[in-house]
Amino acid sequence: MILTDAYASLDNFLPGLKEKLASQNFSDNEAEHSPVISWFKDSGGCRLMVKKCYGGLELTPWQGVLVQLGLGALSPSLAIGAGMHQFSIATLQEMAKTSTGLESLLLEAIAKNDLLVSSAFSEGNTSKSILKSQIIAKPSGKGFIVTGTKKPCSLAHDMDLLTASVRVEPEDTDPYFAVALIHKENDGVNVEQFWDANFLKASQSEAVKLNEVYVPHSMLVNVDENMAYHAHICGFVWFELLTTASYLGMVYGLVDEAKKRGRLCDQETVAAYIKLDTGALALKAITYDMHDQTQDTLSQVLACRYHLQEVLTQVTAQVMEKVGGLNYIGDNYFSSIAQTIHAFNFHPPAKHSMLAPLAAYYDNQPLVMV
Template sequence: MGRTVVSELWPDVGDLLPTDALDSIAAGAARADESGRPDPASLDLLRKIGWPALAIPTDFQGRGASLLESCAAQRLLGRADPALAVAVNMHIFTIGLTVEHWRRNSDVSWLLIEAIATQNRLVASAFAEPNLGGSATRSTLTAKQVPGGWEVTGKKYPCSLAAEADLVCLQVAAPGQDGAAPQVLVAMLPTNAPGLSVVENWDAMGMRGSASNTLVLDRCVIPDELVFYQAPAGAEDDDVLAAGVIWFSLTASAVYLGLAESALRAGRALLGTQRIAHLNSTRANLPSYQAALGDPYAALLTLEAGCAAVAARMDAGADPQRLLPAALAVKQQAVRTVPDFVSAIAEACGGASYARGGELARLWRDAQAVRFHPPTPVATRQFLGRSALGVPASLDLDESAPSLASKESR
């Protein structure tokens, strides 16, 4: 990779993610793609440099990275190994969610984040499920109350680093008490808890090294003391939830910005050496090829500026509810901008970019995964459209909008 050039848009996070560590991680990216598993040496290196404590406040023995600094670090990691970056982004998002919860509630959740920092624990995030439509505020897994906790059976998929992490953060549904609305419980469990197992069935086109396997819960009991958040199912008028969605939307977008920069680096190298014989010039020096990348690059720079600006506003104390549409807009733009940018580079490089073992082919495949992270594009599009019209908006897909109609009538 060579020495990282610090962008004017991002803080220098070289102390959090040294250049030599990035170079080592980049060296394992192709191996991870080929094997369909994260490179063990890269994971070990992240632990060695204290990556699990990145976004944990220094008061709790963490590295104290802000959201903007976390995005900057994830951008650099996305340049080195996008699949590893998107996998550990689930850890970053979970830490961000937990810290935001603690800041608003000042409860015993600080014990959890301090333990993660001091014990260098890696957290997997098991919020995705089949048949949810990308919702983060519901679960198809219904927990049954038992003495001391909640018993639950079901599957979480895809769950990045399910087999490699020390802890897993997950949400499950619980019946409401005395006729109240169903609840969603968010808890953190050790991955060696009784009733938890992993089925290694991840075999995707791209992001192959993210190890996004299936987490199976078989009569798994979640102790009451490990439930750190509870809210009505589908409820979104909550600062903690909004802050968590903002953390995920921005840090995930930063990963894909790093991927795009890596594709640009690879494209520069190819275009600078590929010659058009009858013009006696490299493609990089021809106006037609230069112009072909102009608009996609402008879109990428706009996305990068938006991501950094919204992260900075969150760090400055903006209201998460009011900032949420902007953060979701950043993520929604990434869904189009990054794949289009990588495709434009690949097209400019011609058949050389289509080689199965080539870096550009791998990055093109990895870029397609940006379409599938919740909140999904369909749900986000609906939310942003309703926000634009000034009507109540929800990240739950709601084709007939009965819940929104009831809000409007109140």
């Protein structure tokens, strides 16, 4: 069973974490000051997807999906936070293929010192491209002054490093795209409350404000347009894959919990698992063809994600009907999961924004991200 495999993956790659998550109730795990992110870090989660050549475990994509499924089933907030770290690692490793070496050194440090990495690569602003950074870097002496805000930014409190796409604005040349690598302890890095929803609080999705943060030349990587677009494609493949796995895991956990409480009969349980397993197997097929992330890979994972948005909503509604109103009202677990599943629709890129680009792609034109 896929959920069983997911839990086994947690035991294998994050020893002790599942027991810690089970040691306190769901509400405490998901609370604003929950320790789940630090537990993930302490159990070795930071190095899971880092390649062995940098000192990491180098999980396969499918192993990474199973870990996210298991985390989603046990702690939705942790799954979202962990997924952001793993997405950041994937982006750094893609950049390391063509860089001068800074990313390689950082990846080695991440694996050796269990550093947690967050990302400021896209901003959820209506009618603005998620590929156009709102964070500005201006040359200053032997470095750059970086100013801007990323909200929401998961892992805001516990992150050690922030990777941020920036728009460099020189005085005498055209602006260009770059990636800044910023230590959380740098002067001018501030975290402000942003997440007011009563779910996913433990993911630490707050506002990270960069107020004239000095970044030396050595910590800012220039990225040419072609490489930047390819890095974005690869990054989005990983982001969509891990995010989809996280929400799929949440609904696996919901079905499992409802079954344990005797709220689902065998027929209802099997019907739910068939729908969830179909989605998981689609993700598995994608992971086995991820040696090179291309537009085809991205279109496949987006199709899987958008399909599962509908499937997970349907399964959640069907299970909640069987759970009943008293359990929904009296148990924070059920009401929290029901609300959380809707957040799946809001992760970039939203389905409505990609309909025209996907229509062009299905008409044998290039897939253009928005």
